[in-house]
Amino acid sequence: xxxxxxxxxxxxxxxxxxxxxxxxFGFDDKELKVLLIRSDLKKYQGLWxxxxxxxxxxxxxxxxxxxxxxxxxGMSDVYLDQVKTFSHPKRHPxxxxxxxxxxxxxxxxHHSLQITDNELHWHSVxxxxxxxxxxxxxxxxxxxWLQKMVQENPVGFxxxxxxxxxxxxxxxxxxxxxxxxxxxxxxxxxxxxxxLIDLNEMEEDVPHRPGKLYRFNFEKYNxxxxxxxxxxx
Numbered sequence: 345x346x347x348x349x350x351x352x353x354x355x356x357x358x359x360x361x362x363x364x365x366x367x368x369f370g371f372d373d374k375e376l377k378v379l380l381i382r383s384d385l386k387k388y389q390g391l392w393x394x395x396x397x398x399x400x401x402x403x404x405x406x407x408x409x410x411x412x413x414x415x416x417x418g419m420s421d422v423y424l425d426q427v428k429t430f431s432h433p434k435r436h437p438x439x440x441x442x443x444x445x446x447x448x449x450x451x452x453x454h455h456s457l458q459i460t461d462n463e464l465h466w467h468s469v470x471x472x473x474x475x476x477x478x479x480x481x482x483x484x485x486x487x488x489w490l491q492k493m494v495q496e497n498p499v500g501f502x503x504x505x506x507x508x509x510x511x512x513x514x515x516x517x518x519x520x521x522x523x524x525x526x527x528x529x530x531x532x533x534x535x536x537x538x539x540l541i542d543l544n545e546m547e548e549d550v551p552h553r554p555g556k557l558y559r560f561n562f563e564k565y566n567x568x569x570x571x572x573x574x575x576x577x
Contacts, residue, residue: 363443364409365396365479367427367486368417370452370466371503376519377452377466378483379416379459380475387437388476392467394483396443409446418458423449423502427489428482435478447486449502470522494520495575498539501560509547509555510534533575539565 368379380392395416399408406426414420424446431442450457452466469487474480494500500516514530534540540558547554 358440360440360442362399362405363396363441364399364405364412364446365394365430365443365482366409366412366416366424366446366448367394367483368413368448368450369469369486369490369503370450371516371519372452372466374515374519375468375470376487378469378472379450379464380467381463381465383476385437385476391474391476392465392472392479393476394479395464405444409444413448416459416464417450419450419454419456423499425499427486430478430482432478443482445482445486447489449490449499451503451505453505491521498560498562498565501562507543507545507557507559509557511552511555513558537575 370377370379379395381395383389383391383393395412397408397412399405403411409424409426410420413422413424425448427445427447429442429444433440435441435443469483472480472483475483490499494517500520503516504512510531513534514525514527517530518525539561541561543557543559545557547557
């Protein structure tokens with residue numbers, strides 16, 4: 345058996361680009377939304393696509409996802425998690441391209457959020473029926489992943505402002521899960537968790553009866569996360 349050096353071995357492998365695609369979720373007006381851009385490929389003219397880019401040769405895959413996120417939103421210190429790799433040989437019309445899907449959760453009202461590109465728009469997840477490439481499949485996969493995650497840990501709070509009402513919190517869970525939740529049962533579950541800090545403040549300028557404002561106690565959660573059994577709706 346002849347031995348090869350590392351360069352020879354790598355050069356013998358098939359060459360194919362690796363990309364990242366970021367499913368950037370936001371929550372606004374009682375709806376779960378996703379940030380999209382119009383596809384620049386002729387085949388998909390008029391269709392929307394996820395935000396992504398090719399992973400550079402000297403770049404780690406996670407770093408590429410954070411780069412896309414910061415370039416497109418102006419934010420870097422946000423929730424981002426790798427969800428799944430999509431590798432169908434014909435997923436891209438130009439040839440074999442492997443993409444790694446990431447899920448990011450943003451508070452759309454955050455003061456650091458800067459979306460200056462006119463081609464970027466927030467879309468209601470429930471209204472999307474067609475996208476470029478296999479991006480609809482990626483979006484649906486990340487949505488299902490998020491539905492599972494919000495019942496196992498408190499990642500959903502990344503979509504809310506720092507101060508929120510129980511009404512906003514329930515609206516968020518209903519938007520993500522696509523179900524209507526019983527108000528009393530919902531509040532009881534969170535009360536039993538004992539992870540919400542009552543700020544002794546009330547909502548202002550709202551079209552309904554003002555509710556109390558709360559903040560999630562991430563410090564307490566991080567200390568007791570082994571005891572956290574999730575929220576089963």
